[in-house]
Amino acid sequence: MVDIDKIEIAVADIAHGRVSGIREKDGAVSMIVDVAGLDPASRDALSEKIKSVAAAVAPDVPLRLLQTAERIVPKLIAVASGKGGVGKSTLSANLAVAMRRAGRAAGLVDADIYGPSQTRLLGLEGVKPEAEGKKMYPTPGAGGVPFLSMGQLAAPGQPIAWRGPMAGQALSQLVDAHWGDVREIVVDMPPGTGDIQLSMIQKHKPVGAVIVSTPQDLALMDATRAIGFFNQAQVPIIGLVENMAGYICPHCGEVSDPFGRGGAEAAAAELGIPFLGRIPLDISVRLASDAGEPPALGDGPVAGAFADIAKRVGNWLDDPKGGVR
Numbered sequence: 001m002v003d004i005d006k007i008e009i010a011v012a013d014i015a016h017g018r019v020s021g022i023r024e025k026d027g028a029v030s031m032i033v034d035v036a037g038l039d040p041a042s043r044d045a046l047s048e049k050i051k052s053v054a055a056a057v058a059p060d061v062p063l064r065l066l067q068t069a070e071r072i073v074p075k076l077i078a079v080a081s082g083k084g085g086v087g088k089s090t091l092s093a094n095l096a097v098a099m100r101r102a103g104r105a106a107g108l109v110d111a112d113i114y115g116p117s118q119t120r121l122l123g124l125e126g127v128k129p130e131a132e133g134k135k136m137y138p139t140p141g142a143g144g145v146p147f148l149s150m151g152q153l154a155a156p157g158q159p160i161a162w163r164g165p166m167a168g169q170a171l172s173q174l175v176d177a178h179w180g181d182v183r184e185i186v187v188d189m190p191p192g193t194g195d196i197q198l199s200m201i202q203k204h205k206p207v208g209a210v211i212v213s214t215p216q217d218l219a220l221m222d223a224t225r226a227i228g229f230f231n232q233a234q235v236p237i238i239g240l241v242e243n244m245a246g247y248i249c250p251h252c253g254e255v256s257d258p259f260g261r262g263g264a265e266a267a268a269a270e271l272g273i274p275f276l277g278r279i280p281l282d283i284s285v286r287l288a289s290d291a292g293e294p295p296a297l298g299d300g301p302v303a304g305a306f307a308d309i310a311k312r313v314g315n316w317l318d319d320p321k322g323g324v325r
């Protein structure tokens with residue numbers, strides 16, 4: 001097993017933020033080296049230095065360096081639901097955490113102007129991001145997820161009452177920030193199909209959308225509307241996640257289904273979109289989330305469920321034509 005964290009730490013010391021996307025595949029380690037602004041001799045010198053540092057940490061592991069001088073625009077993954085309260089924010093935060101845990105260079109934007117809640121979920125309440133003029137630097141939250149939120153643009157405790165262009169500008173400020181080595185940004189969308197959604201489609205088109213629903217018929221009907229919106233905007237649907245599926249009793253462990261069972265999977269099949277997985281209704285999800293410790297950072301079945309969903313989303317991002325695997 002290759003210790004990616006060890007390589008990442010060793011390389012970070014000498015790479016000055018130029019290395020990203022460190023990953024292991026089939027026993028080899030690959031990474032992206034941003035060589036923008038360096039002359040050819042300095043590029044080679046940096047690559048050699050990285051290789052020797054990585055080899056010192058992991059001597060027998062083949063290493064692949066991909067040099068790039070282009071500014072990399074992160075891919076956006078919209079997480080949406082038809083209605084509020086189905087766990088869209090919970091899924092977004094934990095998806096970003098699980099993607100990062102799997103070695104992906106993921107970040108998170110909270111674009112939910114109606115109730116930005118991610119600062120709490122990532123343990124960043126009251127933390128203001130640094131900025132250079134109007135351009136902000138994301139703050140690392142729980143699990144090391146770089147993060148920016150609509151809530152950070154508004155005065156504390158004030159409701160956000162932006163409409164049309166204002167909402168669009170706020171979204172741009174979050175998306176066009178100094179994302180550094182982040183390659184994929186999970187965007188927690190507001191529920192429904194309002195100004196933020198339109199601005200997203202027109203200015204910051206996501207590569208795909210993840211739809212969240214509870215197993216209930218009503219929530220599923222709303223989810224279908226969200227799916228219709230993205231279809232119309234020609235944003236591919238990565239898949240549907242069923243949240244609050246099967247209640248696990250904390251006392252006896254019995255599983256019951258307050259919102260029904262399997263509804264989202266059946267609906268996904270009917271709609272011809274992939275089913276990404278289900279997250280159980282579990283009090284530990286709420287307690288950990290409220291404490292700013294995303295459950296995806298844990299070791300139990302809930303963390304496993306988030307990891308499986310993150311893996312499927314990651315596979316899709318790497319090869320959208322290959323579908324969800």
Ligand SMILES: Nc1ncnc2c1ncn2[C@@H]1O[C@H](COP(=O)(O)OP(=O)(O)OP(=O)(O)O)[C@@H](O)[C@H]1O
Pocket residue numbers: 081083084085086087088089090091112115117191243244245279280281282283284285286287289290
């Ligand atoms: N699987 C789950 N098990 C237990 N509680 C959950 C689960 N998913 C979400 N919750 C809890 O349900 C509440 C609503 O979740 P969340 O804020 O993620 O929903 P949302 O769809 O983003 O809502 P809103 O549209 O209001 O932002 C939160 O208190 C959250 O901790």
